[in-house]
Amino acid sequence: MIQFLDGQLVRLSSGQKFWAVFDSEYIAVLGEPPVESRRPALQCRTSEIERFGIAKGAEVTVGTDAYRIERHEPDGTGNGMSVLLMKRA
Amino acid sequence: MTHRAGQIILATAQTLTSWSDLGVPSVFRDREFSLEESSGEVPCACVNEGDDTPVSEEGNDNVAYIDSLLEVEVVGYATGSTEPEVKAELRRQRREYHRALFAFFAAGTDPLGLPFVIAIKYGGAGKAAISTAGENVAGSMVNRFLVHYRMNFNDPGD
Numbered sequence: 526m527i528q529f530l531d532g533q534l535v536r537l538s539s540g541q542k543f544w545a546v547f548d549s550e551y552i553a554v555l556g557e558p559p560v561e562s563r564r565p566a567l568q569c570r571t572s573e574i575e576r577f578g579i580a581k582g583a584e585v586t587v588g589t590d591a592y593r594i595e596r597h598e599p600d601g602t603g604n605g606m607s608v609l610l611m612k613r614a
Numbered sequence: 615m616t617h618r619a620g621q622i623i624l625a626t627a628q629t630l631t632s633w634s635d636l637g638v639p640s641v642f643r644d645r646e647f648s649l650e651e652s653s654g655e656v657p658c659a660c661v662n663e664g665d666d667t668p669v670s671e672e673g674n675d676n677v678a679y680i681d682s683l684l685e686v687e688v689v690g691y692a693t694g695s696t697e698p699e700v701k702a703e704l705r706r707q708r709r710e711y712h713r714a715l716f717a718f719f720a721a722g723t724d725p726l727g728l729p730f731v732i733a734i735k736y737g738g739a740g741k742a743a744i745s746t747a748g749e750n751v752a753g754s755m756v757n758r759f760l761v762h763y764r765m766n767f768n769d770p771g772d
Contacts, residue, residue, distance in 0.1 A: 554745035554752045561650045562748025613749045
């Protein structure tokens with residue numbers, strides 16, 4: 526298991542674990558007035574996504590918070606990293 | 615006193631706030647700031663003032679009073695895990711806004727508790743707006759009510 530310097534341990538519902546950098550940027554959705562929300566995402570190695578077979582809808586836990594994987598976005602720079610966009614479970 | 619249109623918006627918000635089955639913790643008037651989900655500001659209702667149109671095409675038929683039709687928008691907001699869940703909550707809210715604002719029929723009181731309001735008319739609702747961009751699914755729905763009211767010719771705030 527590769528540990529990121531500023532990463533967090535992510536648990537899959539299968540019990541498997543991997544390290545990823547967790548981010549939750551602020552976004553505004555809907556409009557006038559907008560609803561403040563967050564866009565939780567994990568930055569991790571693409572190889573770990575493939576190794577664990579992490580697919581859309583997979584349930585993961587970051588700290589004590591449960592999420593579902595919404596989308597897998599390879600970062601496209603050729604460095605083997607990906608972003609997993611998530612929703613609250 | 616403020617223009618009667620403003621009194622109607624205030625009375626609408628107060629009527630919704632006092633409706634025990636409303637099921638949303640906050641009712642805002644003319645809300646301009648964003649709604650913070652993490653602070654419990656969603657679910658909520660936002661009451662907005664819409665178009666105000668003379669009932670008569672000529673503006674006023676009588677020099678003693680003017681009748682006008684104010685569109686009141688009650689925008690329901692909800693968040694949840696899934697789109698069906700959010701839409702169900704928006705429909706639940708829609709039902710309660712309707713019940714609250716038309717309760718005067720059964721009670722035999724003035725609409726919105728205002729003697730110058732002649733009637734409240736059903737104005738329909740917009741299609742639910744849904745966003746899946748955030749960590750939760752968020753939705754809103756515009757519910758419209760048309761408030762027929764009468765104002766004095768000399769002072770619409772009197």
